[in-house]
Amino acid sequence: MAGYTPATSDDQAAMLAAIGIDSIDELFAQIPDAIKLDRPLDLEDGLSESEVYKRLASLAQWNQDAEEIPSFLGAGMYDHYVPAIVDAITSRSEFLTPYTPYQPEVSQGGLQVMFEFQTAMSELTGLPVSNAGLYEGPSAAASAAYLAMSATGRTGLVASRGVHPHSRETLATHAVGFGAELTEVPLVDGLTEAAALEAAIDDTTAAVFLQNPNFLGSVEDIERLGEFATSKGALLIVAVDPMTLGILKPPGECGADIAYGEGQPLGNRLDFGGPSFGFFCAKQEHIRRMPGRIAGETTDVDGRRGFVLTLQTREQHIRREKATSNICTAQALNALGALVHLSWLGKQGFIELGELLARRTAFARDTIGALDGFELLHDAPVVREFAVRSDRPVADVIHMTPDPAQPGPHIPVYPLGRDYPEYEDSFLVAITENRSVEDINELAHVLQHGQAGWGEFIHDHDENGNALGENGLVGATQGGEG
Amino acid sequence: MSDAATLTETPQQADRAVTIYEKSVPGRRAAQLPPSGVEETPIEELIPSHLLRETPAELPEVSEPEIIRHYNRISRRNFDLDTGFYPLGSCTMKYNPRLNERVAALPGHARLHPATDPADAQGALELMYLLQESLSEICGLPTVSLQPSAGSQGELAGLLLTRAYHKDKGRHPTKVLTPDTAHGTNPASVSMAGYEVVKVATNETGGVDMDDLRSKIDDDVACLMLTNPNTLGVFDENIAEMASLVHEAGGLLYYDGANLNAIMGQARPGDMGFDIVHVNLHKSFSQPHGGGGPGAGPIAVSDRVEPFIPRPQVVKAEREGWDEFFDLDYDRPKSVGRMRGFQGNFGVFVRSYAYILSLGGDGLSEASRLAVLNANYLKHRLSEGRAGKYLPVAFDRHCMHEFVLSGAPMKKELGIKTLDLAKRLLDFGFHPPTVYFPLLVDEALMVEPVETEAKEHLDEFADAIEKILEEAESDPGIATNAPYTTPVRRLDEVGATRRPVIRQPR
Numbered sequence: 001m002a003g004y005t006p007a008t009s010d011d012q013a014a015m016l017a018a019i020g021i022d023s024i025d026e027l028f029a030q031i032p033d034a035i036k037l038d039r040p041l042d043l044e045d046g047l048s049e050s051e052v053y054k055r056l057a058s059l060a061q062w063n064q065d066a067e068e069i070p071s072f073l074g075a076g077m078y079d080h081y082v083p084a085i086v087d088a089i090t091s092r093s094e095f096l097t098p099y100t101p102y103q104p105e106v107s108q109g110g111l112q113v114m115f116e117f118q119t120a121m122s123e124l125t126g127l128p129v130s131n132a133g134l135y136e137g138p139s140a141a142a143s144a145a146y147l148a149m150s151a152t153g154r155t156g157l158v159a160s161r162g163v164h165p166h167s168r169e170t171l172a173t174h175a176v177g178f179g180a181e182l183t184e185v186p187l188v189d190g191l192t193e194a195a196a197l198e199a200a201i202d203d204t205t206a207a208v209f210l211q212n213p214n215f216l217g218s219v220e221d222i223e224r225l226g227e228f229a230t231s232k233g234a235l236l237i238v239a240v241d242p243m244t245l246g247i248l249k250p251p252g253e254c255g256a257d258i259a260y261g262e263g264q265p266l267g268n269r270l271d272f273g274g275p276s277f278g279f280f281c282a283k284q285e286h287i288r289r290m291p292g293r294i295a296g297e298t299t300d301v302d303g304r305r306g307f308v309l310t311l312q313t314r315e316q317h318i319r320r321e322k323a324t325s326n327i328c329t330a331q332a333l334n335a336l337g338a339l340v341h342l343s344w345l346g347k348q349g350f351i352e353l354g355e356l357l358a359r360r361t362a363f364a365r366d367t368i369g370a371l372d373g374f375e376l377l378h379d380a381p382v383v384r385e386f387a388v389r390s391d392r393p394v395a396d397v398i399h400m401t402p403d404p405a406q407p408g409p410h411i412p413v414y415p416l417g418r419d420y421p422e423y424e425d426s427f428l429v430a431i432t433e434n435r436s437v438e439d440i441n442e443l444a445h446v447l448q449h450g451q452a453g454w455g456e457f458i459h460d461h462d463e464n465g466n467a468l469g470e471n472g473l474v475g476a477t478q479g480g481e482g
Numbered sequence: 483m484s485d486a487a488t489l490t491e492t493p494q495q496a497d498r499a500v501t502i503y504e505k506s507v508p509g510r511r512a513a514q515l516p517p518s519g520v521e522e523t524p525i526e527e528l529i530p531s532h533l534l535r536e537t538p539a540e541l542p543e544v545s546e547p548e549i550i551r552h553y554n555r556i557s558r559r560n561f562d563l564d565t566g567f568y569p570l571g572s573c574t575m576k577y578n579p580r581l582n583e584r585v586a587a588l589p590g591h592a593r594l595h596p597a598t599d600p601a602d603a604q605g606a607l608e609l610m611y612l613l614q615e616s617l618s619e620i621c622g623l624p625t626v627s628l629q630p631s632a633g634s635q636g637e638l639a640g641l642l643l644t645r646a647y648h649k650d651k652g653r654h655p656t657k658v659l660t661p662d663t664a665h666g667t668n669p670a671s672v673s674m675a676g677y678e679v680v681k682v683a684t685n686e687t688g689g690v691d692m693d694d695l696r697s698k699i700d701d702d703v704a705c706l707m708l709t710n711p712n713t714l715g716v717f718d719e720n721i722a723e724m725a726s727l728v729h730e731a732g733g734l735l736y737y738d739g740a741n742l743n744a745i746m747g748q749a750r751p752g753d754m755g756f757d758i759v760h761v762n763l764h765k766s767f768s769q770p771h772g773g774g775g776p777g778a779g780p781i782a783v784s785d786r787v788e789p790f791i792p793r794p795q796v797v798k799a800e801r802e803g804w805d806e807f808f809d810l811d812y813d814r815p816k817s818v819g820r821m822r823g824f825q826g827n828f829g830v831f832v833r834s835y836a837y838i839l840s841l842g843g844d845g846l847s848e849a850s851r852l853a854v855l856n857a858n859y860l861k862h863r864l865s866e867g868r869a870g871k872y873l874p875v876a877f878d879r880h881c882m883h884e885f886v887l888s889g890a891p892m893k894k895e896l897g898i899k900t901l902d903l904a905k906r907l908l909d910f911g912f913h914p915p916t917v918y919f920p921l922l923v924d925e926a927l928m929v930e931p932v933e934t935e936a937k938e939h940l941d942e943f944a945d946a947i948e949k950i951l952e953e954a955e956s957d958p959g960i961a962t963n964a965p966y967t968t969p970v971r972r973l974d975e976v977g978a979t980r981r982p983v984i985r986q987p988r
Contacts, residue, residue: 011937052581052840056609062590062603062606062608083512099771103561106561107559112499136822269829270594271827296983331776344512408601437519
């Protein structure tokens with residue numbers, strides 16, 4: 001059993017004597033016998049540190065590291081390179097181990113981080129106010145819906161099917177509590193169908209949800225689609241991928257009332273889906289309805305600049321049943337990771353990263369779209385992810401071993417069938433700066449040669465990833481050098 | 483600022499807050515990106531120009547050493563658990579084992595994409611399955627969903643499950659009963675789930691007033707939501723009776739697990755009659771709190787509620803070619819749906835599972851026993867001397883893992899408020915307890931010492947309070963003007979609300 005508790009038997013005896021009792025059991029006397037657990041918990045005995053490490057390391061071996069077989073999985077979370085300084089800073093105990101900054105005089109570091117984070121997200125989205133972070137992307141959508149309903153006094157929610165399916169499902173779950181109704185608008189040629197969107201919005205619509213790039217990776221014309229929402233008095237709520245905002249027009253300049261999104265691509269690990277953070281930015285008029293924590297600048301009694309949690313009258317610990325949300329965390333550590341990553345990228349690097357994504361994605365799209373048996377699902381512009389249609393069943397394509405009954409691995413691309421029955425024959429390919437031209441060529445090879453498998457490809461290349469033999473790869477590689 | 487203040491200014495105070503934006507110099511940079519390896523096509527040829535950004539986002543222009551120095555520097559303006567005692571009531575600030583960070587950072591865990599095919603994520607799914615089983619045993623309830631992102635999201639999930647349960651039975655009750663000692667998120671979650679909050683009074687021993695409860699139970703009650711032990715540190719002996727009253731009226735019982743650290747291995751919410759429990763992994767299971775997140779709020783439920791849990795659920799499934807296969811089950815027709823994206827805060831699950839393996843069943847039970855011993859010892863120390871006189875315990879009986887003092891006599895006799903005491907504690911190097919909560923105690927001070935704190939630190943804390951009260955007897959101004967040594971002194975919070983400045987101006 002781990003040595004995380006300092007009380008020796010002497011300490012315990014001294015404490016019991018001071019309290020004036022004979023045993024710790026007496027302290028539990030207030031629990032009635034009928035509900036007292038009369039046996040030990042049915043769990044293993046405690047292990048030593050090295051044993052726990054080995055146990056967890058052996059579980060980790062059964063998980064596919066996104067670098068081991070280069071992953072093209074995206075669908076909302078992406079394998080970006082996280083700079084070394086992110087870990088160095090977020091692992092500092094002063095940021096890792098404090099609680100929510102309820103005592104601002106001794107929490108200036110964390111509060112300043114929130115203030116800087118708010119500034120950065122506000123810059124990215126082009127909206128004047130930002131909170132300090134929410135749980136993650138999809139539940140941030142539910143928070144946005146709640147704000148919109150309270151701001152408009154309406155209950156209708158309209159969402160494009162280009163909005164992440166997890167966000168739409170989360171919205172639907174929460175809508176039951178809110179008393180809202182969710183209507184979905186289809187996609188056509190990879191983009192939100194404008195006429196259907198217009199028809200879905202009426203004067204009961206509180207909010208219209210769009211996503212840019214949408215779930216299929218297409219860049220939407222938010223400004224044009226958003227006019228339907230604005231003209232009917234509904235709020236325009238846009239989900240954005242932060243890594244594309246170096247090149248795409250920010251939601252604030254497209255008329256959005258609220259922008260939210262999944263923050264994971266910024267400075268956060270994949271972690272099988274969490275923890276990460278959601279961001280939430282809005283027009284100035286919504287500042288007092290914003291969910292989550294907000295840090296504000298102020299001064300101390302001697303006139304020094306300082307930061308505090310502000311506008312807390314909206315929050316659960318003061319107004320309770322009148323609170324504008326029940327959210328009790330800012331995912332502050334994850335938001336710090338994002339802030340450090342953004343500071344590292346800087347003004348110019350952030351643009352360059354967006355451009356790199358767009359160019360490599362265009363290359364990947366051309367390369368994979370040209371393979372026999374595959375075609376692009378649509379022609380809309382893409383920036384970091386795209387959908388590919390396959391002649392063969394997607395399950396067969398991504399399963400690399402000849403016998404489906406054999407254990408893994410699979411080609412790491414995202415099958416669309418579960419979320420979009422209408423695209424059951426298609427999958428998504430996502431690109432990050434971690435996926436090199438060589439990786440893209442490897443993917444093309446494996447898709448083309450199917451069950452030949454990734455291992456064969458790797459063995460046919462030298463340590464720099466250059467092709468050693470003629471296996472259909474060389475042409476693709478040369479194409480990539482253009 | 484007066485000259486006197488300048489003369490007494492500490493070096494930390496002299497180091498004025500400067501943001502990373504103010505350190506920005508045009509042209510400086512840290513990142514060097516890899517070459518794209520493809521043709522440098524103008525972006526306008528890839529994406530129509532009317533969809534492109536015209537004005538760049540103003541991000542800092544700084545070099546890497548400046549970034550490191552900036553954040554390391556401001557980190558020193560934070561109080562943290564690894565350097566000081568943090569007896570924050572109901573927050574359970576226990577030591578965060580570094581082993582947990584190490585195992586969570588293993589590439590197989592940290593670089594696992596959430597959409598990876600289950601066949602290639604068996605280690606993660608098995609870990610989640612084992613964690614579900616462990617929490618199920620600790621809570622005494624058969625099914626666990628790991629999905630909710632935090633305790634408050636667990637609460638909302640539990641209430642949406644309650645709604646789905648009643649709807650399935652053709653019922654539409656509208657009320658949720660919560661004691662006036664409830665955590666602040668409870669009523670907020672109730673109203674977000676579309677229910678009406680009905681408060682239940684507290685009796686003279688700190689438990690639920692049973693007469694008040696009886697008068698409020700009818701068939702319009704969807705559930706009773708409470709924590710046991712409650713925020714006063716009191717275990718409510720009447721829980722079995724409460725459970726049968728609510729169940730007879732057709733309602734459910736919801737357990738707020740924020741105080742689970744008091745009873746692990748001693749008593750289980752399921753055995754008390756609860757149908758839904760949320761567990762704050764970041765509290766009882768030793769997650770670093772990160773300055774306000776991340777955490778996770780799994781829920782454990784009874785069989786009657788099981789059909790409605792969020793999807794997907796981690797299950798053990800039959801699979802050809804596999805001896806044992808762990809899968810994500812989406813086929814749950816009565817599920818409330820999703821509370822969030824993907825599978826939950828997996829990185830938090832790895833840390834909590836490592837903690838459970840490290841302690842084992844006996845160790846978890848011992849942790850609760852020592853947490854309760856520490857709380858009672860500290861309560862005893864604070865019942866002596868000046869603390870006993872000016873800061874009486876709100877409900878004086880053996881407590882569980884936390885207890886509540888009232889600063890009302892201190893305010894009346896010494897002219898210092900609980901907030902002043904808290905601010906003066908900062909000068910002594912302690913993080914203050916939770917203040918002004920629970921709401922029913924006048925000038926409340928809620929103390930939770932946890933099991934990972936040594937007796938010496940509890941004594942030092944009690945001595946500091948004694949010293950502050952002694953000072954205040956002769957000069958209350960010392961406390962009312964505190965703190966003196968912190969990076970900044972008392973801050974103008976009202977001004978910050980009136981004229982919110984929430985970002986660095988351009």
